[in-house]
Amino acid sequence: MSTEQEQGRLYRCAKADGDTIRRLVGELVGLPCWSFGGAVLWDVEPDKKRDNLRPISAISDLAKLDLSGDFGHAFSAQAELRWKRRDAQCYDLLLLTERSLSPEQAGQFGGGEPLLELPTVRTPKDAAANMLDTPREEREQGVRYRLDRKEYRDAQGRVHVVRYTGLRKEQERSS
Numbered sequence: 001m002s003t004e005q006e007q008g009r010l011y012r013c014a015k016a017d018g019d020t021i022r023r024l025v026g027e028l029v030g031l032p033c034w035s036f037g038g039a040v041l042w043d044v045e046p047d048k049k050r051d052n053l054r055p056i057s058a059i060s061d062l063a064k065l066d067l068s069g070d071f072g073h074a075f076s077a078q079a080e081l082r083w084k085r086r087d088a089q090c091y092d093l094l095l096l097t098e099r100s101l102s103p104e105q106a107g108q109f110g111g112g113e114p115l116l117e118l119p120t121v122r123t124p125k126d127a128a129a130n131m132l133d134t135p136r137e138e139r140e141q142g143v144r145y146r147l148d149r150k151e152y153r154d155a156q157g158r159v160h161v162v163r164y165t166g167l168r169k170e171q172e173r174s175s
Contacts, residue, residue, distance in 0.1 A: 008160075022065055098150075
């Protein structure tokens with residue numbers, strides 16, 4: 001389903017601290033939301049390997065938003081905020097949204113001019129949602145996790161950015 005009136009907007013904040021990330025998640029992404037992240041360079045525990053990628057988890061309290069590692073995402077139907085650690089206390093942020101920023105929010109994102117604007121936002125049909133690795137206990141009960149998304153497309157219809165919008169569990173159909 002294509003929604004022509006929606007535009008995909010990407011905003012960047014080159015320097016932010018952890019408190020700013022939490023505030024922006026609360027203001028722009030909204031609660032409840034989902035979050036995941038991990039470590040590629042910072043906080044890597046070589047003996048844990050796969051544990052350096054945190055699973056997607058529901059967040060209803062900003063104090064529980066995990067900023068460890070060197071990257072992360074928080075997303076909801078409203079927006080997605082992505083972060084990449086620059087150093088021990090500083091992060092580079094990318095906001096993906098279909099909404100324009102308010103004047104107060106714009107100050108955090110370089111005056112509010114989008115880094116990139118794409119003219120078409122498409123929400124793929126339910127069956128096109130990304131299927132995720134589901135924990136064994138739930139998989140044995142016939143439950144599967146799906147990650148919903150929106151696609152930001154250019155005038156020629158090419159996808160430039162994918163924004164996550166939600167995580168859902170669904171019961172597999174019996175054959």
